[in-house]
Amino acid sequence: MNGLPATAAAEAAIEISGLNFEYETAGQQKVRALDGIELSIAKGEFVSILGPSGCGKSTLLYIVGGFVPFNQGSIIVEGRPLAGPGPDRGVVFQQFALFPWKTVQQNVLYGMEKQRVPKAERLERAARLIREVGLAGFEDSFPSQLSGGMRQRAAIARTLAVDPSILLMDEPFGALDAQTRSIMQEQLLEIWRSTGKTVLFVTHDVREAVYLSQRVVLMTKRPGRIKEIVDTDFEKGGEFAGGKRFDDTVEYIWNQVKAEIGASHG
Amino acid sequence: MARFAATYAPLAILALLWELVSRSGVVSQYALPPLSTILAAWGDLLADPDYYRNIVASVLRGLAGLSAALVLGIALGTSMATWRSVNLTIGPIVQLFYPLPKSALIPLTIIWFGIGDSSKVFLIFLGCFLPISTATFNGVRGVERTLIWSAASLGANGWARLRDVAVMAAIPDILAGVRTALALTFVLLVSSELLISNEGIGFLIRIYGDGSQYPKMFACTFTVMLLGFLADRCFRRLSGHLLRWRT
Numbered sequence: 080m081n082g083l084p085a086t087a088a089a090e091a092a093i094e095i096s097g098l099n100f101e102y103e104t105a106g107q108q109k110v111r112a113l114d115g116i117e118l119s120i121a122k123g124e125f126v127s128i129l130g131p132s133g134c135g136k137s138t139l140l141y142i143v144g145g146f147v148p149f150n151q152g153s154i155i156v157e158g159r160p161l162a163g164p165g166p167d168r169g170v171v172f173q174q175f176a177l178f179p180w181k182t183v184q185q186n187v188l189y190g191m192e193k194q195r196v197p198k199a200e201r202l203e204r205a206a207r208l209i210r211e212v213g214l215a216g217f218e219d220s221f222p223s224q225l226s227g228g229m230r231q232r233a234a235i236a237r238t239l240a241v242d243p244s245i246l247l248m249d250e251p252f253g254a255l256d257a258q259t260r261s262i263m264q265e266q267l268l269e270i271w272r273s274t275g276k277t278v279l280f281v282t283h284d285v286r287e288a289v290y291l292s293q294r295v296v297l298m299t300k301r302p303g304r305i306k307e308i309v310d311t312d313f314e315k316g317g318e319f320a321g322g323k324r325f326d327d328t329v330e331y332i333w334n335q336v337k338a339e340i341g342a343s344h345g
Numbered sequence: 346m347a348r349f350a351a352t353y354a355p356l357a358i359l360a361l362l363w364e365l366v367s368r369s370g371v372v373s374q375y376a377l378p379p380l381s382t383i384l385a386a387w388g389d390l391l392a393d394p395d396y397y398r399n400i401v402a403s404v405l406r407g408l409a410g411l412s413a414a415l416v417l418g419i420a421l422g423t424s425m426a427t428w429r430s431v432n433l434t435i436g437p438i439v440q441l442f443y444p445l446p447k448s449a450l451i452p453l454t455i456i457w458f459g460i461g462d463s464s465k466v467f468l469i470f471l472g473c474f475l476p477i478s479t480a481t482f483n484g485v486r487g488v489e490r491t492l493i494w495s496a497a498s499l500g501a502n503g504w505a506r507l508r509d510v511a512v513m514a515a516i517p518d519i520l521a522g523v524r525t526a527l528a529l530t531f532v533l534l535v536s537s538e539l540l541i542s543n544e545g546i547g548f549l550i551r552i553y554g555d556g557s558q559y560p561k562m563f564a565c566t567f568t569v570m571l572l573g574f575l576a577d578r579c580f581r582r583l584s585g586h587l588l589r590w591r592t
Contacts, residue, residue, distance in 0.1 A: 141494075144494065144498060145497070146490075146497065163497070164494065165497075168498060170494065170495060172495070174489075176491035176494070177495075178495075178496075178510065179591075180514075180516070181590075221589075222590075223590060223591060223592045237495075
C-alpha cells in the first residue's frame with residue numbers, strides 16, 4: 080500500500096497544527112473541546128479517528144470540513160489554509176443528510192449544478208454513479224422511500240459526484256444494520272483504492288477503524304487530545320477474519336479506549 | 346358511491362331542514378328565506394355580469410394581498426432565522442403586532458389608501474404577512490445543519506444555501522402558515538369590503554342587505570363559502586404536490 084504517513088508538507092492532504100477549539104455553553108461557560116491537535120494526513124491516506132463519545136472527534140471533522148470555525152492553530156488543506164467549506168472536501172454524515180425533497184438523481188445532480196458541469200455530462204455522471212453504488216432503478220425515488228443503506232449509498236454518490244479529493248466521513252455506517260454495514264465498508268474500500276482519495280473517517284467502532292484504515296488516531300476524553308496514533312496498515316483478511324495481528328491491534332486499541340472511558344468516570 | 350352519499354347526506358339533510366323551517370313559518374322568511382328562494386336568486390345572479398365582476402375584484406384583491414405576504418413573509422422569516430441582527434431588530438415588532446386583530450386597522454387603511462383596491466390588498470397583506478413570516482422563521486430555524494453543510498460542501502454559496510436548502514426544508518412549516526393566512530384572507534377581504542368599498546363580493550352582500558334583497562344577500566354569502574371551499578381545495582392540491590416527497 081502507498082499510504083505512509085506524510086513526511087514532506089507537499090505530500091500532505093491535511094496538515095493540522097496547534098488546533099484548539101472552545102465553545103460557549105448556554106450559561107456562557109467556555110468549554111474546551113479540542114486541545115493542541117497535531118495531525119498530518121498524507122494524500123491518498125485512509126485515517127480513522129476513534130475516541131469515547133463527546134471527545135470532539137466529530138467536531139474535529141466539522142472543523143476540517145470548514146463548517147465550524149476554530150479558535151487557534153492552523154489547518155492547511157492541500158497546501159492552502161482552510162477557508163470554509165468547499166467541494167474539495169466531500170462530506171458523508173451518519174444521518175445521510177440527503178435533501179429529502181429531491182429524488183436520488185436530483186440529489187446526485189445538485190453539486191454538479193453548483194459546479195456548473197455541462198448538463199449532458201451531469202446526467203451521464205449521475206447515471207454512472209447511481210449505477211456504481213447499486214441504486215439503478217431508484218433514480219426517481221425520494222430518500223423517504225429508501226432503506227438506510229440505500230440512503231447512505233445515495234449520499235455517497237452525491238458526494239462523489241463533485242469528485243472531492245478528500246472524503247470526510249462522520250460515522251457514516253453507524254445507523255446501518257450489520258450486513259449492510261459490512262457491504263458498505265467493502266464498497267468504500269473499493270472506492271478508496273480505485274480513486275486514491277484521502278479519507279478521514281470518524282467512528283466509535285474499533286474493529287471498523289482497524290479494518291478500514293491505515294492509521295487510527297486515538298483521542299482522549301474531553302478536552303479531546305490525540306492520545307496515540309496506531310499504525311494499522313497491514314494485510315487484513317476481513318473485518319471478522321483479520322488474523323492475529325488484526326485481533327491484537329483491535330484488543331490493544333479497545334483497552335486504550337476503555338481506559339479513557341474509565342478515566343472519564345474517575 | 347357509498348362514500349359520496351356519506352359525504353353529502355348531512356348536507357342534504359341540513360338543506361331539507363332549512364327549507365322546512367323557513368316554509369313552516371317558525372322563523373320569518375326575511376330572516377331565513379327558504380333555500381329554494383335563495384337558489385333561485387343565485388340563479389338570477391349567475392346571469393348578471395355584475396356578479397362576476399365583483400367576484401373577480403374580490404379574488405384579485407385576495408390573490409394580490411396573499412401573494413405579497415407570501416413573498417415578503419418568506420423573505421423576512423428566512424432573514425430573521427439566518428441573521429441574528431435582523432431577528433433582534435424585527436423580532437420585537439413582529440411580536441407586538443402579531444396579536445393585533447388586523448380588522449382593527451380597516452379604518453386606518455381607508456385613510457391611507459382610500460376605499461378602492463389598495464386598502465383591501467394592504468390589509469390582507471398585513472394580516473397574512475405575520476403568520477407566514479413566523480412560520481417561515483420557525484421552519485428555517487429548525488433546518489438540520491447537516492443539510493446546509495452538505496450543500497456548502499457541494500459548492501453552494503450562501504444565497505444558494507438559503508434558497509435551495511433552508512427555504513425548501515421549511516416548506517412544511519411555510520404551508521402551515523399559508524393555511525392560516527388563507528383563512529385570514531377571506532375574513533379580512535369580506536369584512537373590509539362589507540365596511541367600506543365600491544365593489545367586491547362583500548360589497549354585494551352589503552348592498553343586497555341594505556336593499557332588503559335577502560335571498561340575493563344569502564346567495565352572495567354562499568358564494569363566499571364556495572370560494573373558500575375552492576381555495577382550500579387548491580391549497581390541498583398544491584401542498585400535496587409540494588410535499589410529495591414525504592411518505
